[in-house]
Amino acid sequence: MRKLLVANRGEIAVRVIRAARELGIGTVAVYSEADQDALHVKLADERVLIGPPAASRSYLNMDVIVTAAVDLGADAVHPGYGFLSERAEFAEKVAAARLTFVGPSAETIRLMGDKARARSAAEAAGVPTVPGSNGPVDGLAEALAEAEQAGYPVAVKAAAGGGGRGIRVVADAAELTEALPVARAEAQAAFGSGLVYIERFVPNARHIEVQVFGDGQNFVHLGERECSMQRRRQKVIEEAGAPGLPEDVRTAMTEAAVALAKVSGYSGAGTVEFLYDPARGEFYFIEMNTRIQVEHPVTEMVTGRDLVREQLTVASGAPLSFAQSDVEFRGHAIEVRLNAENPDFGFMPSPGAITSMRMPGGPFVRVDSGFGPGSEVSPFYDSLLAKIVVWADSRPAAVARMARTLDEVEIEGVVTTAGFLRRVTDVAEFREGRYHTTFLEDWIAGGAGK
Amino acid sequence: MSEHVVQSPLPGIFYTKPSPEQPPFVEVGSVVAADTVVGLVEVMKQFAEVKAGVNGTVKEIHAENEGVIGPGDRILTVEEG
Missing domain, CATH: 3.40.50.20 (Rossmann fold)
Structure with missing residues (x-):
């Protein structure tokens, strides 16, 4: 190259x-x-x-x-x-x-981009998937049988839906009996198809993903990332590793991710996303992203490995530069996504010219940004201004460091989420590492984000 | 009869249709109510609906599909009534 x-x-x-x-x-x-x-x-x-x-x-x-x-x-x-x-x-x-x-081959991208085929590939690799009907259900009897098998509560999902739309959660058979015709009618009206399927609903679910790497012959993982701090399914804060994740779950999850990379003969950087059920201690495959992720820096911080450089050398035909036994994890890393959005007005986008921009510094602080003073934040693309990443020898020290870096941010010309993110670092659930995928939206809805 | 010019509330990309495969929200001659959606403005990957604002008939469409639009730019003209 x-x-x-x-x-x-x-x-x-x-x-x-x-x-x-x-x-x-x-x-x-x-x-x-x-x-x-x-x-x-x-x-x-x-x-x-x-x-x-x-x-x-x-x-x-x-x-x-x-x-x-x-x-x-x-x-x-x-x-x-x-x-x-x-x-x-x-x-x-x-x-x-x-x-x-x-990146990986077109064939692999196509496989992982197809929900049903990706799920089959995961099952073939022995990776757990969310219990459910694995396809549309025909009639109430089948729906009830599938729900019984999956275990309540279950979600009735529109087959043509996506992005969290067209989902109804029911607690038992009586609720399912009542909800099924309504869910069908709604799906028909919203998506032009009344087909619905049944899936176990995981309350307080966490989104935890595993970074994998392959060169077509060798396959390794670089640990997990906690990505449950989300708003409208967009990640807001990411961590490496996942706070409080039991060691046996971490081992099983990372091994499952490597198994999936192996069955697909994976080459390059990839991420296997899982839904984690903290009550049952079980995890399920969601999807595999066949690219570098926004949040890859937290993994780089705890492993000391340059993932983008590795992408380039592997794509050039070199074998992976390290083996699984070479991958060691040190300390804790946190990333926040600093966006040009106004948290006081429903996170409305805030395009414009950045007149001044002071970003944080100090030990173990990394800022990845495409902007600087004088830059124009255009209305045509996403609102990500910068990623602020910190590392520390323990999670509490990393949280304290992130709070400190956010205090140093000063941007004029566009409205940013810096103050909002700073307030999140003070929330007990975040400080104690006990949050799930709907925590942040509930917190905002409760007026606590102001 | 008076005319009402619908303006873009935001900077971004204007869309005359809900998705590339679907027909436009309105065409010249379409009868609209004040709350009829006449287009979308995409700003930083979020979509804002633009409404007609008055009852009437679409007389002219000024903004181009997938074109760049600024706050206050003319989207279309509605003949009120």
Whole structure:
């Protein structure tokens, strides 16, 4: 690999460019008309304009990006996260142009992107999945039988739904009998299909994921991340490792993740997401993300390994640079996503020009951002301003360090979530590490976020 | 008859349809009520509905599908009544 085109923008494009430079690999940034002065464009060796601001006409335009890579003599493409990172067709187009795609094969991306096939792959690897009907239920008798098998409470989910929409939770058979026709009618009205399926509902569920890495022959994990602090299914705070997770569960979960990487002959960085039921002590496969994650820095902090550099060397054809026995975990890391949003107005996006920006510093503090003073936060892309990551030798020390760094943040020109995040660091449930995926929204709804 | 110009409340990308495969919310000649959704503005991956604001008939559509839009930009004109 001599020259890498980075098919992304913002902090992750900056992150990839930095890793490439450290390996002596040339870099090409792509940018839309809205990003002419963006940091990733300035840091790259070469740059190419790929279209107007709308992502559908620039960062999602596969043909323009592949053509740019070929024209500028790049021999590899890194997709980052979001945008084209999990589009199998893009990986195919990159390969068809005789370029290296930094990620798993198009076949693997397609497999893991298909809910039903991914679930089957997980089952084949012996990875537990959420008990349920595993497909639409026909009639009340079948629904009741499936619910009995899965164990109450169960969720009745619209087959055509997603993102948390079209879900009804029922506590017992009587409630299910009453809810089934209503759920069907609602699904029909909302999604154009009345098909519903049954799944065990996990109260107080936690979202815990495992970082895996493969080179097609060897497969390792780099521990778990706690990602339960969420708002509208968007992660807000992430930690490595998961507070209070029993050691036997951690072992079983990481082994399951590696088993899934193995059955798919995985190459590159991947994340296996699990739903964890703290009451039962059981975990279930949700999905596998076939790319680098936003929250990868917390794993880097506790393992001392550069995951993006490893992506580049593995994509170049080198074997994994470490074995499982080389992976050691030290201390605790926390990341917050600092967004240009107004917490006082329902987290309304706050685009605009950043007139001043003071980010935190000090020991074991890392800031990944695509912005600086004078940067324009455009309305066309996501609201992530910066990721602030801290490490400390214990979780309480890491929490204290995160609170301190948030006190140092001072940004003018756009409204940010810094004050909101700072208040979360004071909440007992966070400080004690006992929160779940709906905790933050309940806390905000209770007016405590102000 | 008076005319009402619907303006964009936010900066972002304007969409005339709920999704690429679906028909537009309204077309020239569509009869609208004050709370009829006439388009979407995407700002930082969040979608805000734009409503007609008055009862009437769509006379002209100014904003282009998937085009860049700023606060106060004209989206469409409704002939009231």
